[in-house]
Amino acid sequence: MKKVLKTFLILTLLALNSSYGGEKTPLIVFHAGSLSVPFKKLEEEFEKEHPNIDVRRESSGSLKAIRKVIDLHKPCDVVASADYSLIPKFMFPNYADHVKVFATNELVICYTPKSKYSDKINQSNWYEILKRKDVKWGFSNPNLDPCGYRTLIMIALASDYYKKPIYEELLKTSTNVKVEREPNGYKIVVPKNFRKVGDKLFIRPKAVALLGLLESGSVDYVVEYKSVALQHRLKYVELPREINLSDFSLRKYYSKVKLVLGNGRVITGKPIAYGITTLKNAPHPKEAKMWEDFVTSERGAEIIRSCYQKALYPPRRISKEEK
Numbered sequence: 001m002k003k004v005l006k007t008f009l010i011l012t013l014l015a016l017n018s019s020y021g022g023e024k025t026p027l028i029v030f031h032a033g034s035l036s037v038p039f040k041k042l043e044e045e046f047e048k049e050h051p052n053i054d055v056r057r058e059s060s061g062s063l064k065a066i067r068k069v070i071d072l073h074k075p076c077d078v079v080a081s082a083d084y085s086l087i088p089k090f091m092f093p094n095y096a097d098h099v100k101v102f103a104t105n106e107l108v109i110c111y112t113p114k115s116k117y118s119d120k121i122n123q124s125n126w127y128e129i130l131k132r133k134d135v136k137w138g139f140s141n142p143n144l145d146p147c148g149y150r151t152l153i154m155i156a157l158a159s160d161y162y163k164k165p166i167y168e169e170l171l172k173t174s175t176n177v178k179v180e181r182e183p184n185g186y187k188i189v190v191p192k193n194f195r196k197v198g199d200k201l202f203i204r205p206k207a208v209a210l211l212g213l214l215e216s217g218s219v220d221y222v223v224e225y226k227s228v229a230l231q232h233r234l235k236y237v238e239l240p241r242e243i244n245l246s247d248f249s250l251r252k253y254y255s256k257v258k259l260v261l262g263n264g265r266v267i268t269g270k271p272i273a274y275g276i277t278t279l280k281n282a283p284h285p286k287e288a289k290m291w292e293d294f295v296t297s298e299r300g301a302e303i304i305r306s307c308y309q310k311a312l313y314p315p316r317r318i319s320k321e322e323k
Contacts, residue, residue, distance in 0.1 A: 084275025185256030
């Protein structure tokens, strides 16, 4: 009897040590701010299936996330960008050798019932509302966040679509960005020391950082992704597909806008598509691949869709050979 009791106690202690004393493998994920809601849900489901893995997510603008790896050399296992093309552009071949395109989105103008002229704004007059002297609006830093440079591209496209000098009225007087009309489109130059001019415009490192200002009434409108607007139950103006960067059949049309970032890199207007990659020097390559595979799986796509974001399944894999 004593022997049986002793064996039982040993097994109990081993079980307790396994449950509470065993260290989990940390999995470090740098991701776009607009992925915060779906990635939180993905993390919860993933950790249920893999209780020995601790997913540690760090949200920021996509360019900032990538720079944390290539410039600051911070330990990281997986990077997920709101613009998949940034991964081959900045991370191939030294830091990554592939990217999986797994989701899409579109730009909208977000607001609340407290926003000035919220009862008047629509798809036909949103730019007229934004330029009013008593209206404050915002977008993210284009040198740090794809939503920021996509906002600039959208405004240039809107100038063509509505046949009005919208980029001059919204950008020239409020930022130090230079927009040049070219024979076949526009060239936007973002200075390295990008800054706003005056107190009408609000800029933050990532687009989701503007939501608090919007909900408090400090700003009236912000340019955001549709999925984020839906996740936070915000009112929004849907933009025409010719300018909202959602339609893959309009790739050639979007590409008429070229944007030069502060570091000299050139971004061409294109449909919004998210990408994910496991880093070549990932501290935990096995667990990183498991996370990447889960995010891009059929189950992962279902979770992403449940967060109001368009998921692509199966994902499109782009390797360094296809760059």
